[in-house]
Every structure is written in C-alpha cells, then in structure tokens.
Amino acid sequence: MTDHHAAAPPSGPVPWDKDFALKLLADMVRIRRMEEKSAEMYGAGKIRGFLHLYIGEEATAVGALHALSPEDNIVATYREHGHALVRGMDMGAIMAEMYGKSEGCARGRGGSMHLFDRATRLFGGNAIVGGGLPLAVGLGLAGRMQNEKRITACFFGDGAVAEGAFHESLNLAALWKLPVLFCCENNLFGMGTAIERAESQTDLCVKAASYNMPALKVDGMDIVAVHEVTKQAAQRVRAGEGPLFVEYQTYRFRAHSMFDAELYRQKAEVEEWKTRGPIHTFSARLKVEGKLTEEEFLAIDAAANDEVAAAVAFAEAGSWEPVEDLLKDVHTPAEDAP
Amino acid sequence: MSRKLNYREAMREAMHEALANDPRVFLMGEDVGMYGGTYAFSKGFLAEFGPERIRDTPLSELGFVGAGIGAALGGMRPIVEVMTINFSLLALDQIVNSAAAYRHMSGGQFSVPLVIRMTTGAGRQLAAQHSHSLEGWYAHIPGIKVLAPATIEDARGMLAPALADPDPVVIFEHAGLFNMEGELPDDWTVDITSARVRREGKDVAIITHGGSLPKALAAAETLAAGGISAQVVDLRVLRPLDTATIAASVAKCHRAVIVDEGWRTGSLAAEVMARIMENAFYELDAPVARVCSEEVPIPYARHLEEAALPQAEKIVAAVKGLFA
Numbered sequence: 294m295t296d297h298h299a300a301a302p303p304s305g306p307v308p309w310d311k312d313f314a315l316k317l318l319a320d321m322v323r324i325r326r327m328e329e330k331s332a333e334m335y336g337a338g339k340i341r342g343f344l345h346l347y348i349g350e351e352a353t354a355v356g357a358l359h360a361l362s363p364e365d366n367i368v369a370t371y372r373e374h375g376h377a378l379v380r381g382m383d384m385g386a387i388m389a390e391m392y393g394k395s396e397g398c399a400r401g402r403g404g405s406m407h408l409f410d411r412a413t414r415l416f417g418g419n420a421i422v423g424g425g426l427p428l429a430v431g432l433g434l435a436g437r438m439q440n441e442k443r444i445t446a447c448f449f450g451d452g453a454v455a456e457g458a459f460h461e462s463l464n465l466a467a468l469w470k471l472p473v474l475f476c477c478e479n480n481l482f483g484m485g486t487a488i489e490r491a492e493s494q495t496d497l498c499v500k501a502a503s504y505n506m507p508a509l510k511v512d513g514m515d516i517v518a519v520h521e522v523t524k525q526a527a528q529r530v531r532a533g534e535g536p537l538f539v540e541y542q543t544y545r546f547r548a549h550s551m552f553d554a555e556l557y558r559q560k561a562e563v564e565e566w567k568t569r570g571p572i573h574t575f576s577a578r579l580k581v582e583g584k585l586t587e588e589e590f591l592a593i594d595a596a597a598n599d600e601v602a603a604a605v606a607f608a609e610a611g612s613w614e615p616v617e618d619l620l621k622d623v624h625t626p627a628e629d630a631p
Numbered sequence: 632m633s634r635k636l637n638y639r640e641a642m643r644e645a646m647h648e649a650l651a652n653d654p655r656v657f658l659m660g661e662d663v664g665m666y667g668g669t670y671a672f673s674k675g676f677l678a679e680f681g682p683e684r685i686r687d688t689p690l691s692e693l694g695f696v697g698a699g700i701g702a703a704l705g706g707m708r709p710i711v712e713v714m715t716i717n718f719s720l721l722a723l724d725q726i727v728n729s730a731a732a733y734r735h736m737s738g739g740q741f742s743v744p745l746v747i748r749m750t751t752g753a754g755r756q757l758a759a760q761h762s763h764s765l766e767g768w769y770a771h772i773p774g775i776k777v778l779a780p781a782t783i784e785d786a787r788g789m790l791a792p793a794l795a796d797p798d799p800v801v802i803f804e805h806a807g808l809f810n811m812e813g814e815l816p817d818d819w820t821v822d823i824t825s826a827r828v829r830r831e832g833k834d835v836a837i838i839t840h841g842g843s844l845p846k847a848l849a850a851a852e853t854l855a856a857g858g859i860s861a862q863v864v865d866l867r868v869l870r871p872l873d874t875a876t877i878a879a880s881v882a883k884c885h886r887a888v889i890v891d892e893g894w895r896t897g898s899l900a901a902e903v904m905a906r907i908m909e910n911a912f913y914e915l916d917a918p919v920a921r922v923c924s925e926e927v928p929i930p931y932a933r934h935l936e937e938a939a940l941p942q943a944e945k946i947v948a949a950v951k952g953l954f955a
Contacts (some may be wrong), residue, residue, distance in 0.1 A: 366705070399738035409737035416704055416741065421728045427694050428729060431701020431709075438657070438683060439706060458724075468689070480790035622733025623773050625797035631706075631742045 297481050297558075299544070301567045302574045303515035311584045315402075316577065317359055317516055319593045321351040321572050324375040326597040327384055330605060331391060331405075332376070335551050339608075340391045342419075344405045345372040349546030352571030355379050356519030357446070357541070360527050363413070366436070366445040368429045371420040372478075376448060380413045384600050385607030394611030401413070402613055414443075422483070423456030425449060426475070428437050428512035430462050433471035433536070444472040444530045448537045452483025454500060455491050463504040470535035474526055475501065477538065478513065485557040501538035513543030514569040517578075544569070633814040641786035641815065642804065644670050646710065649794055650680050653708060656794060657684040659695055660712030669714050670750065670809055671752060683940035691806035696722035696747065699835075703745040708794055713749040716803065717763050730799040731774030745799045746790065750843045751779075752805040752892055753940055759928035762936075766803040766841070767899030770869040776800045777870040778823055781844040783813035788821035788865045796823070803869075805842030805892075827878065832862035834949050836880035836901055839890035840866040843941050848947035849889050859950060869899060875908050881911040886953045888920045890941050895923035917953040922946050 300397070307314055329350050336342045347354065354375040358367070369376045377387055382398060390397025391405045399409050399418075407418035416432065419425040429447030436443050454457050454477065466473045477497055481488050488495050498508035507529070511522040518543060526537045544566040548555050555563075579585035636644075649656045657680075658673060664687040667674035674748030677685045685878060688695040692713060699711035713719045719726070726747065733741045770777045778800060780786045786804070793800040800823070829844065830851050839847040844865050851861035864880050866872065877941050887907055891900035900921045907919055925939045 397738070399736065399740070402738050403736050407736050409740050411737075411740040416701075417733070417737065419729070421724060424697075424724065424728055427697020427725055428701035428704065430694065431698035431703070432705040433701070434698060435702040435705025435707045438702075445701075458693055458697065461689075461691035462697070464689065465691060465694050465698060469686075622735045624776075625734055625739075625742040627797075629739070629742075630797035631744055 297487070297562055299569050300512070302569045303512060303518070304574070304578060306518070307517055307578050307582060307584065314579055314584050315593065317355050317482050318572070318575055318585070319519070319597065320355045320379050321516070321575070322593050323384070323600060324351045324354070324595045325572060326594070326601045327350070327378060328374060328602065330601045332551070334605070340405065341393070342404045342406070343371065343552050344391070345549065346547040347372050347375040349566070349570065350478060350480060350513065350543045352516035352575070353373055353513040353541040353543050356516040357476055357523040359493065360520050360523035361446055362443070364434045364443045366429070366443060367413070367444065368425040368432065368447040369415065369418060369447055370425060371418065372450070373408055373418050374405065377408040377410065377415055380410065380415050382408070382410050382413060382415065383452045384604040388604040388608040389611045392608040392611060394485070394608055395614035396607065396611040397610045404484065408546050421455040423449065423458035426453065426458045426462035427436055430465045430471060433466060433473040434469065436472055442531065442628050444474055444527060446474045446476055448476045448478060450483065451477065451479040451481065451488050451497060454492070454497055455483065463501060463506065463536070467504045467506045470532070472530050473536040475536060475538040478543055479540050480543050482545070482549070482557070484549045485553065488558065497540045498538065506536050506538055508538040508540070510540045510542065513541030514571050514574070516571055516575050548572070555609035633816045634784060635812060636815055637810055637812045637845070638783060638807045639670060639672060639787045641783050642790070643674070645787050645790035646673060647676070649710070649790060650676065650684065655706065655708040656705050656710060657686060657707060658710045658712060659686040659688055659699060660849055661688055661690060661714050663687060663712050668712070684888045692718050692721035693725055697725040697729065697741040699745050699747065700725055700743055701931065703743045704733070704741055708744055710748060710794070713747060715761060716749045716751040716765055717761050719749050726775070726801070727772055731772045734798060735774060742797045743799050744797050746793045746802065748804060749798065750806045752807055753929045753936065754842065755808045756931055756933055756936055758787070758931040762929035764924065766869055767891070767893040767902070770899055770902070774798065775870065776823065776868070778802045779867060780804065781808060781841050781867070783815050783863055784819050785812070785821055787815055788819045789823055790821045792821070803841060807842040811845070813817040823868055824873065825868065826864055826866045826876040828862060828876070829865045830861065830863040832860040832884065834860045834884055835886040835953060836862045836864055836884040837888050837889060837890060837946060837950070838864045838877060838880065839868065840869060841892065843890045843892050846941060847942045847946060849943040850950070851916045853943065854950055859954065863948065872902065872906065874910055877903060877906055878910040881907050882914045885914055885916040885927050887915070888922060888946060888949045890922045891948055892924055892941055894926050895921060896926060898923055920949045920953055922949050
C-alpha cells in the first residue's frame with residue numbers, strides 16, 4: 294500500500310468579498326450535507342444502485358463551477374452530485390432522482406450516476422470512465438461551428454487518464470483548437486487502484502502537455518486556488534486559445550462507492566488528508582480575515598440542513614413513473630424533435 | 632425520367648445535397664477530406680465545403696464518434712463516417728453507452744441527432760479483420776435505428792430521413808454494392824421504417840438485406856427457371872424490424888429462407904426467424920431455413936472466403952431443401 298502524504302492544509306488570504314466567499318462556502322456545505330443524507334438514505338434502502346460520494350472533494354466542483362458561465366456546457370462523471378447542485382439544479386430534483394422517483398431530474402431513469410439538466414447545460418452524469426471526454430470534444434466543436442461564446446468544461450477523474458478516450462480526446466481538442474476545459478479531479482485512486490499502480494507517469498500534466506496544450510496543477514482542496522486558476526483557464530479557453538487541462542489534486546474521504554471496504558488505503562492516510570478538508574480549512578481562513586463568524590457558519594449549516602430536509606421530503610412525496618411509460622423516450626417523440 | 636448511376640454516386644449525391652442544404656450538417660471521419668473518402672464518396676467535398684465541414688480525423692474511432700455525439704448534443708447534424716464496421720468496434724462504447732442511451736437515460740432531456748455511416752461486409756479477400764458483418768449487433772441496441780441500403784434508390788434516399796431523425800441512425804453500406812449500377816427513379820424519396828418486396832413471388836420468401844440482396848435476387852432468377860417462384864424481401868431497416876412485411880410474405884409464400892452475411896449464432900437471421908415463429912407460425916408449410924456465413928473468421932484465400940459466405944447457389948439449395 295502506498296502512502297499519499299498530505300501537504301499542509303490550505304492557508305493564506307482569501308481575495309474575495311464576504312458575500313462571494315460565503316456563497317462558495319455555503320455550496321460546499323450544501324454538497325456535504327446532501328451527500329451525508331444520501332449515504333444515510335442508502336443505508337435506509339431509499340437509494341439503491343451505485344452511490345459515489347464526493348465528500349472531501351467539494352472545493353473542486355464549487356471553486357471550478359463558479360468560475361464558469363451559465364451558458365457553458367458541463368460534462369461530468371458518476372460522482373457528480375456536487376456538480377449538479379452547484380450548477381443550479383434543485384436539490385429536490387437530485388434527491389428524487391436518487392430515489393428513482395419521476396420527479397427526479399431524469400425521471401428516475403438515471404439515478405445517482407446520471408444526473409442531467411438541460412436548463413443548466415449539464416450533459417450528464419456519464420458512468421463509463423472517460424466516456425464524457427469525447428462528448429466534450431464534440432460539444433466544443435459544435436460551439437465553435439455555431440460561433441457560440443460558450444466553452445465546455447469536462448470533469449473526469451485520474452482513472453480516466455488511463456483510458457484511450459482521454460488520449461484521443463485531448464489530441465482532437467488540441468489538434469482542432471477547441472474551446473474545451475479538461476478538469477481532471479485527481480483523487481489519487483481509480484476505484485481502489487492507487488495512481489502509482491495505474492500510471493507509468495503519475496504527473497498527469499506531463500501527459501496533457503504532450504498534446505500541446507497548457508496544463509496547470511492546482512491544490513484541489515484549496516477553493517481559492519481552484520477558483521482563481523479555473524477562472525484564468527476558462528478565460529483563456531473562451532478567448533480562443535484552444536483547450537486547456539487543469540489537474541485538481543484532491544482526495545476522497547469516503548469509500549469509492551457504498552460497496553467499498555477500503556482495503557487499499559491506510560486509515561491514517563485518510564485522516565491525514567482530512568486535516569486538509571476544504572470546508573473547515575476555508576472556514577478557518579475566513580474567520581482569520583473576519584469574513585465569517587461561528588454564528589454565520591452555523592446559519593449556513595442550518596440552511597443546508599433545512600434544504601436537505603426539504604429535498605428528502607420532496608423525494609419521499611414523489612411518485613413512481615408509471616410502468617406504461619417504460620419505453621417512452623427510447624426514441625424522441627416527433628413533437629419534441631430537436 | 633429515371634437516370635443511371637452507381638451506388639457510390641448515389642451516396643455521394645445524398646451527402647452533397649445534405650451539406651448544401653443544411654449548415655448544421657458536416658462530415659467527419661478518416662480520410663473524408665484530402666483523400667476524398669476511402670471509397671471516394673466525398674471526392675471534391677473538401678474544396679467545396681471547406682475543412683471545418685469536411686473534417687479529416689486522426690485514427691481515433693472512439694474519439695471522433697464520441698465527438699459526433701457531442702456535436703449532435705450541441706446542435707449540429709453530424710455525419711460521422713467510420714471507415715469500416717471492423718473499426719467501429721473501437722467506437723462501440725460511445726455508440727452503445729452514450730448515443731443510444733442518452734435520450735432515455737436523461738429522462739427525455741437530450742436527443743442525439745447523429746448519423747453514423749460505415750462500410751460493412753466481406754467478399755473482397757480482406758481476411759478476418761476487415762470482413763465483418765456485425766450490423767446484427769447494432770440492431771440489438773434500443774435507442775438507435777439501423778439501416779442497410781442495398782439499392783441505388785436507398786443509397787440516394789435514405790440519408791435525408793436519417794438526418795431528419797432526432798435520434799442516432801447507423802447506416803451500413805456493403806462494400807460489394809459500391810460499383811453496382813441501377814436506375815434511379817424520378818421520385819427516389821424513401822422511408823426508413825419499412826421493408827420492401829424487391830421481387831414478387833408466391834412459393835418461398837427469401838428475406839435478406841444489404842450485400843446479400845443481389846445474391847438473393849440471382850437465386851430467385853435461377854429458381855424461377857426451375858419453376859419455383861421466390862419473393863425477395865429486402866429488410867432495409869434492421870432496427871426497428873418491419874415485422875408486418877416479413878409476416879405478410881411468409882403468409883403469402885408459406886416457406887421462408889433468411890439470408891444474412893452475419894454468423895449464424897445469435898444473428899439477425901435468428902431474430903427474423905423468431906419473429907416468423909411469433910407472428911406467422913401457422914402459415915408455415917416447412918421449417919424456416921437460413922443461409923448465413925460459416926462460423927469461422929473470414930479467410931483470405933478466394934475459394935475459402937467464397938465458401939464461408941452466403942452465395943446464390945447456397946440460397947438455391949436452401950430453398951430447394953424446403954420442397955424436398
């Protein structure tokens with residue numbers, strides 16, 4: 294078993310006004326509380342299938358997505374609850390989807406791994422590792438061919454880097470200078486396989502740079518760094534410089550999925566990384582600067598818990614899609630053709 | 632006034648028309664541009680439409696097929712050309728897990744209006760890795776439509792409705808047909824929903840598609856000389872199958888032979904046979920027969936390849952077997 298020692302916790306000034314800082318803090322707390330409740334509801338048998346929690350990695354989705362525009366395209370993975378929520382989806386629609394209810398964002402057809410939202414341009418929830426990358430290339434191509442300002446941000450994990458889809462997609466995007474931002478969430482494990490056991494070259498930026506695109510490495514536990522780097526990266530992509538790769542170095546505090554006994558890593562390693570937890574370290578920094586009081590934190594937490602309770606109530610009250618509709622939308626109904 | 636042209640010219644005209652009429656349409660694939668298309672289907676397009684819309688790709692089937700799906704999601708109407716069905720195996724994940732699934736899996740939010748074209752079939756001594764007829768695999772997948780144009784009319788006419796379809800359509804073009812010449816009628820508009828009877832007959836229904844159609848028609852000619860009147864059904868649309876036309880032909884002829892260049896086990900022919908059992912069992916005067924490829928990697932040597940594939944003589948023999 295390899296040790297992945299954690300660096301010192303993120304620290305330093307927060308160059309944001311209080312409103313913005315608290316907004317991002319609140320989003321991290323919302324994801325955390327939503328997912329803790331999801332795990333609880335999984336245990337209660339309300340949520341089934343696979344459930345992959347993002348707990349520990351919240352700074353990446355929150356920092357990165359707040360650096361993008363509402364018209365941008367988002368492609369995500371099966372660990373996408375946080376991305377969906379920060380992107381603006383209703384927590385109730387997310388929870389109902391995990392419950393399999395017809396009020397869910399995908400009417401209960403997708404579940405936890407397949408959150409979709411046309412309104413916020415979230416193109417899934419793709420549960421084939423690396424499967425979203427070629428789609429992002431195509432979305433980028435479509436955007437450019439239609440002279441759109443939008444860029445496409447594609448989230449994927451370090452595991453995807455071993456897939457051919459990663460290499461083909463980065464090559465195509467760079468070859469065609471497409472407006473795609475490749476957001477690699479490196480949490481050091483592809484399911485239970487540590488990156489050292491999967492990659493001959495563990496510096497993922499070296500791989501991306503070999504496709505002739507800028508590759509930036511950022512501390513994914515540091516929301517300030519995540520946001521500032523992503524903002525600059527998105528600006529460059531939007532300006533027409535071509536694709537860009539950002540590696541967010543992060544860590545998953547929970548098991549890969551609800552079936553994972555975590556035999557592949559030391560408890561001490563997980564505990565060490567928890568000292569870098571994005572919520573408490575960011576809160577501490579804000580408190581040092583006088584931008585957050587304990588009361589304000591408790592209020593943020595209470596609001597998140599209220600939102601979660603409402604989402605659960607919404608999901609509980611939801612209905613099952615009639616079985617007669619099972620085959621609906623295998624094909625597009627004529628009246629709904631794009 | 633009908634006019635004479637070959638399959639290749641018909642397909643080229645269809646693509647040209649689509650590119651000229653809809654700015655959302657673009658063609659992407661290996662050697663579609665500078666090379667003019669592996670089979671010259673897009674010769675001259677690069678000069679006419681430019682590199683943005685006639686997009687040469689590297690050898691990245693998974694990447695560019697997936698990019699086609701993404702571009703369709705993003706508002707375009709891509710025609711993705713995969714050089715041959717053999718290489719489409721490298722893109723299967725994107726076709727099955729993304730293109731076919733997105734509409735249903737997203738609860739009806741995202742459609743994928745994409746056309747994927749590829750060459751299929753054996754018969755040119757290209758050996759095991761370049762001779763597949765796996766369109767039956769694709770016909771297994773809910774969420775995509777699967778077409779097999781086998782006539783000049785279909786080569787000319789099927790692309791437009793495929794592009795107009797809001798969902799992914801995969802078109803299989805059998806390499807053995809490319810130089811086939813025929814008359815294109817004035818009205819060549821066709822549907823992508825039904826099978827067609829290509830030759831009327833009353834004694835046996837020969838049900839086939841793609842590159843096996845000319846072989847079936849040749850067999851019907853031979854059989855006619857021997858006093859057996861064969862009806863030849865061209866499936867055209869492999870998914871969804873036109874069960875009604877299949878059943879009607881069986882009800883008319885009471886005997887059926889299915890000709891499919893795919894391997895026998897788990898083949899499209901097996902599916903057609905099952906539909907006959909479900910829908911026309913009591914119409915049958917004899918067991919349904921099949922002429923499929925032998926269950927062997929397709930060999931290079933000409934005599935062995937010919938022995939491995941459905942041939943007109945084998946079809947004739949299979950039909951005669953039903954009257955023995």
